[in-house]
Amino acid sequence: MELILIPLFFAAVQFFVKGRTASWLALASTLVSLGWTISMISGYAMDGSTVNIVDMEWLKFAGIRFTLGYDGISLMMVLLTNLALPIIVLASWDRNYGKSPLYLGLALLMQAALVGVFLAQDGILFYVFWELALIPIYFISALWGGENKNRITLKFFIYTFFGSIFMLIGLLLWKSYGSSTNGFAWMSLVQSQIPSNIAFWAFLGFALAFAIKLPLFPFHTWQPDTYAVAPAGGTMLLSGIMLKMGLFGFIKWALPLVPHVGENMMHLLSVLAVIGIVYGSIIAIKQNDMKRLVAFSSMAHVGLIAAGIFTQSLEGIQGAIIQMLNHGITAIGLFFVIDVIERRMETRELTLLSGIAKVSPVFAVMTLILVMGSVAVPLTNGFVGEFILLKSVFDSNATLGVIAGLTIIFCAVYLLRMVQFSLFGPSNAQNKKFTPLTWAEGLGLGTLCFFVLWIGLNPDPFFGLTERSVSNLLSLFNSIKVQP
Amino acid sequence: MIALVTILLTAIITLFVNLVNTKWARPVATLGLAVALGVCFYDYSNPYEDTSEMLYFTHASTIFSGLTILIGLILIGLSEYSVSYAGKNRGDVYALMLFSLCGALILFSYSNLLMLFLGVEILSIPLYVLAGSDKENLASNESSLKYFLQGAFATGILLFGIALVYGASGSFVIGGSKANNIINYQLYSGGGLTMFNMGVFMMMFGMAFKIAAAPFHFWSADVYEGAPDLVTAFMATIVKTAGIVAISIFLLSIGFLNKQWEMTFAIMAGLSLIVGNFSALKQMSFKRTLAYSSISHAGYLMLGITINDPIIIPTLLFYLLAYTLSTLVLMIGMNWVAGHTGKHDFTAFNGLAKKHPVMAGLMAVAMLSMAGLPPLSGFFGKYFIFDEVFKHSSMSKDGGFWWLVIVAAVNSVISIYYYFRIIIAMFFSPAVSEEEVPSMPRLNMVVLGLICLALLAAPLFATPLYGLMFY
Structure with a gap:
């Protein structure tokens, strides 16, 4: 509960301050949240149980309760959110909007909504937080966005809202077969006796909402434009945390329907995910705008994570969860790097950049670590996640596994191309504009690099956090009785 | 009395x-x-x-x-x-x-x-x-x-x-x-x-x-x-x-x-939703847009009545509460801006947020509630209606009007387009109008603020509100 109230409180406080004070307050708030999360994790028994934080009557006549609770998976997502937020505040530190109380307030509101999504144990509560997260990011992207922002952000908003409304209808369908008094509680939904033809439509609603959020091919058309047009902080929120809402939604809210729907649906979704991997990678290779390049690469990576979830195996989901954390770290890192370059060189076109490594070797090293993490070089975090994901996909369907494996090769191609063009090569005259990193940038990038290496070298604590929860979840799903 | x-x-x-x-x-x-x-x-x-x-x-x-x-x-x-x-x-x-x-x-x-x-x-x-x-x-x-x-x-x-x-x-x-x-x-x-x-x-x-x-x-x-x-x-x-x-x-x-009216009424509800929303899409005048949007809101309310059961009355109350309060905020805000710029077009609102951030913020909250975004009451109003119709539909022999809920849901997505035009005008467009819009009297601001607060808080108190109707 505090995890939602702290950001909300500090978001409200932002109304009364301005300038640097606002940034410091926001940083303090996010650090307090992070500390709170860590203490919550250390207090968690790691036994896969669900701990309820609050459980109150809310809208009794409609079967809605205000229930927040967590298990290992939720804790992992909350950790990602609260780890990312301080970095996002640091990343905006030297930008004009980083001093704007409105921007910081919206980012904190977003944090509260995201944490709510990961903790909600009631369908409607989940939906409310899910939509609430959309409003601040829309305002952030449209207020501080680049060219054509009105059209692009409105498309983003309507597209995602379109998906969500079908999730709401899916929830309504699903609930009408659950317990009558407290129908939207997650447990009651999971145990509902929904006939399979109705479950099919409900699942379709959920899948549409989550697929648009990820985005899964062919629902991705909003993504590259929105990532490119949003300010760096907004892009980080979108790619680092917000798309994890979709993945998390698949694990927790869509998989319980799969036994009713049948495996065919999962095969279809896996194929879409793998198409997304190849499609995103190939387009990323041709991009000259660094932000669009990373946007498409993110589509490829998320495709692999989604494919892992669709295997419904312990390995696949474990890999997906750790890779969600990893992808959050590396995507935020890469967008951070791009923003550092863009602010100094006033461009993010690869063809206009060259030889930055000669001017700022420290920056180049940190960029390389993040790139290696994204390419999944052994001993970095990406390797840990992608290896398990690929293994699980391969085990469930060898052909798809082989095609999905291309992601590592493709990823090396486009990211190394980006590094080669921007960091290496002869130093050009523009590079004297490349001033040394400020403390905020150094601290933010340094922390991200630390996590890349830490998870790469010692992933066990992270796996341990979620392992029992995932196996409990899977055995619960396997025990679901299907209505003929 | x-x-x-x-x-x-x-x-x-x-x-x-x-x-x-x-x-x-x-x-x-x-x-x-x-x-x-x-x-x-x-x-x-x-x-x-x-x-x-x-x-x-x-x-x-x-x-x-x-x-x-x-x-x-x-x-x-x-x-x-x-x-x-x-x-x-x-x-x-x-x-x-x-x-x-x-x-x-x-x-x-x-x-x-x-x-x-x-x-x-x-x-x-x-x-x-x-x-x-x-x-x-x-x-x-x-x-x-x-x-x-x-x-x-x-x-x-x-x-x-x-x-x-x-x-x-x-x-x-x-x-x-x-x-x-x-x-x-x-x-x-x-x-x-x-x-x-x-x-x-x-x-x-x-x-x-x-x-x-x-x-x-x-x-x-x-x-x-x-x-x-x-x-x-x-x-x-x-x-x-x-x-x-x-x-x-x-x-x-x-x-x-007499149950014959149900189907006719349902068709009228669907038509109102579609006609209201689609006509609102291309309007230049904010006032006209609100007029068409009010047609579509009548459609949502009529959708509730199709279940032909008095149990819907508290739900109608909640929807009307959300709809009327947010309309009030928008109308009062629009009157102030239009009165000083002399036109009701969307362009009259361009750049309002720079000059009067609080007023623009309040109007944005009302707009988001009209559009049915959680956690504002507008969303819960729609949701309760959808819920009642679905419940009724799953119990009735002829299947009820679940398909109309789909129509209404899709329409609420379409409505985002025109509801957000005013938000885009206020927040993201540079000011073009030369006329200076003075700030609103403090009393008006306070009342509008309280209304927006009510829009935020009403879902928390929906259960007692429903209780009042049946007591």
């Missing part, structure tokens, strides 16, 4: 006070409404059934009365600027609004079809005058004439319908606890049932005109646009509420006698 009398007296007193000194009209009208609002609490604990089978003041009708009186209080209390077009005649404008409000109160509590007709007339006739009360403005005159010609026609059809229903059943009484209720009567054999159905359909169409449901909506955009902002706000909130409640009382109380 006493609230109704209070408002009537206030209206007459306001008229005379206006003759003495125009300045006193607004305080007197405001005070009268505040007293009426207080009296509602007394009325609520003393339900009153008229012995001559005309009016039945139930808990539900008192709560609806309270809601409309509150809206009237806000509208008139904050009308210092919005009524300035009327000059010395502002007392007349207030008095007409109060008379019209009396009609609304009768429509919440009628238990006799004659009172329904009287209520509709008392509601409408002052409105015809009000729509044209900006006497020197051609658009206002046109609005009045259009409204009157079509409105009079619709009332005629309603009256004809009442006559047919009476002819078939021999009674005017609906609702209430009396034995001579229409539903207790045997219809005359022979043509009785056909006659009764004809009557029900004509009454339904006549009232659909009042709530501007498609395909009887053609008057609404022009009338809303031409009428003074204050009157438009009155029509979009109080008149809409009165019409919806009146139609739901009638249809739900004869519901089990």
Whole structure:
């Protein structure tokens, strides 16, 4: 509960301050949240149980309760959110909007909504937080966005809202077969006796909402434009945390329907995910705008994570969860790097950049670590996640596994191309504009690099956090009785 | 009951006070409404059934009365600027609004079809005058004439319908606890049932005109646009509420006698949603957009009524609460901006957030609530309606109207496009208008702020609110 109230409180406080004070307050708030999360994790028994934080009557006549609770998976997502937020505040530190109380307030509101999504144990509560997260990011992207922002952000908003409304209808369908008094509680939904033809439509609603959020091919058309047009902080929120809402939604809210729907649906979704991997990678290779390049690469990576979830195996989901954390770290890192370059060189076109490594070797090293993490070089975090994901996909369907494996090769191609063009090569005259990193940038990038290496070298604590929860979840799903 | 009398007296007193000194009209009208609002609490604990089978003041009708009186209080209390077009005649404008409000109160509590007709007339006739009360403005005159010609026609059809229903059943009484209720009567054999159905359909169409449901909506955009902002706000909130409640009382109380109207009504609901939303997409004027959006909101409300079960009434209340309160914020904000820039277009709002961030923020909250985004009440209003229709649909043999929920859901996505145009204009567009918009009076800001707070907080208190209706 505090995890939602702290950001909300500090978001409200932002109304009364301005300038640097606002940034410091926001940083303090996010650090307090992070500390709170860590203490919550250390207090968690790691036994896969669900701990309820609050459980109150809310809208009794409609079967809605205000229930927040967590298990290992939720804790992992909350950790990602609260780890990312301080970095996002640091990343905006030297930008004009980083001093704007409105921007910081919206980012904190977003944090509260995201944490709510990961903790909600009631369908409607989940939906409310899910939509609430959309409003601040829309305002952030449209207020501080680049060219054509009105059209692009409105498309983003309507597209995602379109998906969500079908999730709401899916929830309504699903609930009408659950317990009558407290129908939207997650447990009651999971145990509902929904006939399979109705479950099919409900699942379709959920899948549409989550697929648009990820985005899964062919629902991705909003993504590259929105990532490119949003300010760096907004892009980080979108790619680092917000798309994890979709993945998390698949694990927790869509998989319980799969036994009713049948495996065919999962095969279809896996194929879409793998198409997304190849499609995103190939387009990323041709991009000259660094932000669009990373946007498409993110589509490829998320495709692999989604494919892992669709295997419904312990390995696949474990890999997906750790890779969600990893992808959050590396995507935020890469967008951070791009923003550092863009602010100094006033461009993010690869063809206009060259030889930055000669001017700022420290920056180049940190960029390389993040790139290696994204390419999944052994001993970095990406390797840990992608290896398990690929293994699980391969085990469930060898052909798809082989095609999905291309992601590592493709990823090396486009990211190394980006590094080669921007960091290496002869130093050009523009590079004297490349001033040394400020403390905020150094601290933010340094922390991200630390996590890349830490998870790469010692992933066990992270796996341990979620392992029992995932196996409990899977055995619960396997025990679901299907209505003929 | 006493609230109704209070408002009537206030209206007459306001008229005379206006003759003495125009300045006193607004305080007197405001005070009268505040007293009426207080009296509602007394009325609520003393339900009153008229012995001559005309009016039945139930808990539900008192709560609806309270809601409309509150809206009237806000509208008139904050009308210092919005009524300035009327000059010395502002007392007349207030008095007409109060008379019209009396009609609304009768429509919440009628238990006799004659009172329904009287209520509709008392509601409408002052409105015809009000729509044209900006006497020197051609658009206002046109609005009045259009409204009157079509409105009079619709009332005629309603009256004809009442006559047919009476002819078939021999009674005017609906609702209430009396034995001579229409539903207790045997219809005359022979043509009785056909006659009764004809009557029900004509009454339904006549009232659909009042709530501007498609395909009887053609008057609404022009009338809303031409009428003074204050009157438009009155029509979009109080008149809409009165019409919806009146139609739901009638249809739900004869519901089990005659089910033929369900499908027609559902189609009208779907049409209203589609026509309202699609016509709103390409409008240049914000006021016209609100007019079309109010057609689509009538569609959502009618969707609720299709379940043909009085259990929907509290849900309608919640939806109306969310809809009317957010409309109030938008209308009052629009009146202020349009009054100072001289136009109602979207472009008049360009860059408003830079100059008046609080006002723009409040309007944005109201807009998000209208669009149905959680956690604002607008979302819960829609959601409760969807939920009820789904529940009913899963229980009924013929499948109910679940498909209409899909239509409504898709429409609520489409509506985002035009609702967000005003947000885009206020927040993300550079200012173009030269006219300086001064900041709103503090009182208005505080009231609008409280309304937005209520929009945020209402979902938290929905359970007790529902409890009040049934108590």
